[in-house]
Amino acid sequence: MNSMVKGEIITIGNELVSGRTRDINSSYIAGRLTAIGVQVIKITSVGDEYEMVSEAIKKAINRADFIIVTGGLGSTKDDITNEIVAKALNRPLKLNETAMEHIKQKVKEMGIEMNSSLEKMAWMPEGARMLDLKGNACGYSIKDKNVLLYFLPGVPDQMRYLLDKFVIPDILKYTKKLPVIKRRILKLYGINESLIAEALKDIKERKEVSLGFYPVFPEYHIVISAKGEDETKLLSYIDEIEAQIKRRLSNYIFGKDEERMEEVVGRLLTDRSLTLSVAESCTGGLISHRITNVSGSSVYFMGGTVVYSNEAKVRILGVKEETLKSFGAVSAETAKEMAEGVRRCIPSDIGIAVTGIAGPTGGTKEKPVGTVFIGLSAKDKTVTKRYRFFGEREHIKLNSSMMALDWIRRYINGDPFLPGI
Template sequence: MFFLLDAFFATSFLLNQGLEKTLVQGEIITIGNELTSGMTLDVNAWYAAGRLTASGLRVTRITSVGDDYPSVSRALKSAMEASRFVIVTGGLGSTEDDLTNEIVSKALNRPLCLDKEMFAIIKRHASMQGTEVCSSLEKMAWVPDGSRMLSPEGRACGFSLVENEVRLYFLPGVPEQMRYLIDHVVIPELRKLYKKLPVTICRTLKVYGLNEPHIAEIFRDLEKKTGKAVLGFYPHFPENHITVSLTAGDAREAVQELDRIEKQIRNKLGTALFATGNDSMAEVVGKLLVAKQLTVSVAESCTGGLIGHLLTAVPGSSRYFLGGIVSYSNEAKMELLGVRAGTLEAKGAVSNETVQEMAEGIRNRLHSDLGIAVSGIAGPEGGSKEKPVGTVHVALASAEGTVSRKYRFWGNRQAVKLNSATMALDWMRRYANGDPLLPGI
């Protein structure tokens, strides 16, 4: 109930809660006044929790506290009560409010000692940046007695301790470094330590062009057929992402079962499924165009350059993307794309006729296999009764001729632009795949 979905950070609905009670349990503590004051969004806890869960470990609590002794000490002691491992991030830097080392030293009654290996890394980094090693930098190398340095390839620094059989990891708050240590040290160590950990494998299926009620219906159909797998639904406007995760005794077993389930879901999703895994729509399009040896060019009006930007976000896109024209004004449409004045007068800039001439114009000028054009009203102004905000025409010109469709997209300016650009990319994908284009209104 109440599915008012935020564009990016939506609630999720899960089927078949599959978390095993027997998993190895741990907690995450993130330290920083910027977290408790709401200045910074806690992406570190989110990342660590996701990675640990996917590795078959269970996070029972995430605690964020400010950089002060009573708060950190209390959080640390409380987390150690019921955990096999505790991940602590933040407060390892060189500024005055980075107090984690001192607090841990005091809370666990372990004096601070200079770690020579860490000090050497700090000196090397400082000299690379042309900075002197002042006392505040040296401070970072003083760690609680009994600590073990974590610095794989010198790329990030943290330390680890074992206290009352609880494994404590202290990681920097800089997201890039924290993530590196989680992936390259913490998870491999914990998995080695708890060899009998079940394996959780998660796959993401990306969908464009199916709305939420439609997907909810597919979920209901699947409910009985997915066994122990957990299905997740994550709107990622304008796409929808479906996750399928499964916990099993070993990886092969999990993969086999996931393959079986994925096949069922694929059947339901049809051509709306555009990627499995991490590939973006633009990456999928790029791979297809390379495989089919097709080149594209784009003529953009309301998207303002976004289609070109998305296409060129992919390394190597110059192999298939020849260029584009952003024809924001009518003059640009005529001057640069050869759209006829008569068409603009009789049908308007937002019409099938204009967008078809735009697509043909860019294709002819750049001699590409495909010419894609988009023209529409992104809003908030410029709408009318006949052509309300969100009215967008898409056209595709190829050797076989030119087709176009009219769409009606919802949301603000940004949403209309993004949906229009994604639709243009989806047309490229469907053309290259030989799939039918998405119908319009």
């Protein structure tokens, strides 16, 4: 374990250091490398500029086993990675015949003309080995002083494709022994940081296991990581810790690892053969959007309504004008009629309704911005509760949609809803 395999990530692009574009590649690469046991020791972003790129690469070669570089491989005049790498590694630029053939073929398929900008992409530092000969993405690797360098495009889809399909298997092949790393994420909703910290304080950790948590608005994620040699042992350590955490926080844990709340809800609905319809006001379609992001949701999702205007609430859902007048559109009474109304209008087992004030305007003293009513109607009952959320308009929408989904989850599981105000 003492001979840790080290990786570095270098992302190149003026748009990154000027803040115009957020670098989404490096965290993706870091996650993939960590998952196979490579320790990422540094992530560097530099502009399309000789000095800084060159230094970053040279420094990395002296301490890392694997270096992944993204960006600057395209056909525009800003794309100068090949030239910089050639100089930094003291390897002349050479026309890579394989790459040239590949480009010519692509150009033919796309029905465009070959030109010097496109040809430029085939001039690579000597010793470059093309990663993929079939797809659209152009990437290559170079071995230098026992360090493997991978050069990938900056376009996220192309980068991910090459990384997952070629780079990760390549690293696994070249590396004799990587530590086994196992990780489990527990996802929580409706709890605050200090309650989690309190609950985790006296969890018994082993030296192989580390424990942490962080906010992913509006959720909290607890991460249990274990590093060692024996996969079965590590998994049993993780199970042990997970069980301890669940004894303390089970009321807030809605999911695990990659599973999102909308997927949890979709799984529960599918398992119980239940159907759902949705009535949204302040969330404005976000609940339906999240539910339909899940492939196969058409089995349980019957449909939704975004009844933004009072007229739509009355005409589509049959909310009573009287109710709107006496209690207002943002009220428990309206939430109840919306939830019941949507089950009439789009027949389903569960009708969920949200009405509230997303802000920044529209708040009053009695009902300030962030006031949200959730209603759930099913065969056996209709329930409503009042909540208060904080932050920007989009935060309030997101938190409200999360609470609505959590209600469906809790209703199906027979758990009590989170307390309202």
